[in-house]
Amino acid sequence: MDMDSASFLTKLKSQNHQAFNQLVQQYHSSLLTVARTIVGDVWAEEVVQEAWVSIFKALPKFQERSSLKTWIYTILKNEAYSRYKKESKTVSLEAQVPDDQQDRTIEDWLSSSFNKGGGWLNSPSGWDLSSPEALLQEEQLQKCIEHTLELLKPDQKSVFLLRDQEQLAMEEVCNILDISHSNARVLLHRARLKLFQVINHYQDTGEC
Amino acid sequence: MLKCKDVVASATDYVDKELSWSQSMSMAMHLLLCGHCRRFIKYFKLSLQTLKNKKTISAENASQLSSEIITKAQADS
Numbered sequence A: 001m002d003m004d005s006a007s008f009l010t011k012l013k014s015q016n017h018q019a020f021n022q023l024v025q026q027y028h029s030s031l032l033t034v035a036r037t038i039v040g041d042v043w044a045e046e047v048v049q050e051a052w053v054s055i056f057k058a059l060p061k062f063q064e065r066s067s068l069k070t071w072i073y074t075i076l077k078n079e080a081y082s083r084y085k086k087e088s089k090t091v092s093l094e095a096q097v098p099d100d101q102q103d104r105t106i107e108d109w110l111s112s113s114f115n116k117g118g119g120w121l122n123s124p125s126g127w128d129l130s131s132p133e134a135l136l137q138e139e140q141l142q143k144c145i146e147h148t149l150e151l152l153k154p155d156q157k158s159v160f161l162l163r164d165q166e167q168l169a170m171e172e173v174c175n176i177l178d179i180s181h182s183n184a185r186v187l188l189h190r191a192r193l194k195l196f197q198v199i200n201h202y203q204d205t206g207e208c
Numbered sequence B: 001m002l003k004c005k006d007v008v009a010s011a012t013d014y015v016d017k018e019l020s021w022s023q024s025m026s027m028a029m030h031l032l033l034c035g036h037c038r039r040f041i042k043y044f045k046l047s048l049q050t051l052k053n054k055k056t057i058s059a060e061n062a063s064q065l066s067s068e069i070i071t072k073a074q075a076d077s
C-alpha cells in the first residue's frame, strides 16, 4: 500500500494496527540509524521504542502540516535529544564522538589532488566497479563504507543519511535536525567527498 | 574560468541543482572541456548510489515490535 496515500493516512490516524505495523517496518531501521547518531548505540533501541510509542499515541492528532516522514523523524529527534541531555549528565557521551580526523583526511586529499593552479594532479582513474549494482555487491567495499560512516561526526552523519540514504529534501533535513541550510550543505558536501574518496581509494588499491 | 578544484568544491550544489544560473553555465562549460572533471562528477554521483539500498526489518520482527509498542502505548493512557 502506498504510504503517502490518503486512505493509508486515514487508517493510520485511526490507529489501525495493520497500517501502524507497515509504518514500523518501513521506518524502524532508519529511525535506529538516526537515533544512533544522536544518542549512541547503547540507548538507540530504547529511544526508538519510546519514539514509536509517542508516535502511536499522537497519530490521531497528526495534522498533515508536514509530511508523515518529517513528522516521524521530528518526534524521534525530540525523543533522542531529551534522552541525550538526560544521559550526558550521568555518563559522558562526548567520549563516543570522534574528533575531526575525517575533516583532516579530506583536507589532505584535496591538497594532494590539485596543483597550485587548481587543476588535477591525480584525477580519479577509471573505476572497475562502475555500476551501482557492482558497488553494492562488493562486500569488502561495503565494510569500508560502513567504517567511514562510523567515523563521521553525529551531526554530519545524520545530514548525510537523511539526505542521501533516506532521500529527504534538504529543507526537511534542516527542519528535523534544526540546523541552518548553509551549515547542512557544508556537512553534506564533506561527507559526500569522504564517501567518494573511500570508494575511489578502494578502486585503486582494493583496500579501505 | 572555473578551476578543477572549484568543480570539486561545488559538486554537491551541482548534483543537487542548487547552483545559480551563472554558476551552472561556468560548470557546464568546464565539464564540456575537462574530461577529468566529467569523470569525477560521474563517480561522485555514483558514490551516492551506494547509500540508497535501504535496510528494512523483516515482516516478522515488525509485527512483533509493533504489537509491543501498541501494548505499551495503551498501557500508558
Ligand SMILES: [Zn+2]
Binding pocket: B003, B004, B007, B030, B034, B035, B036, B037, B038
Ligand atoms: Zn576540470
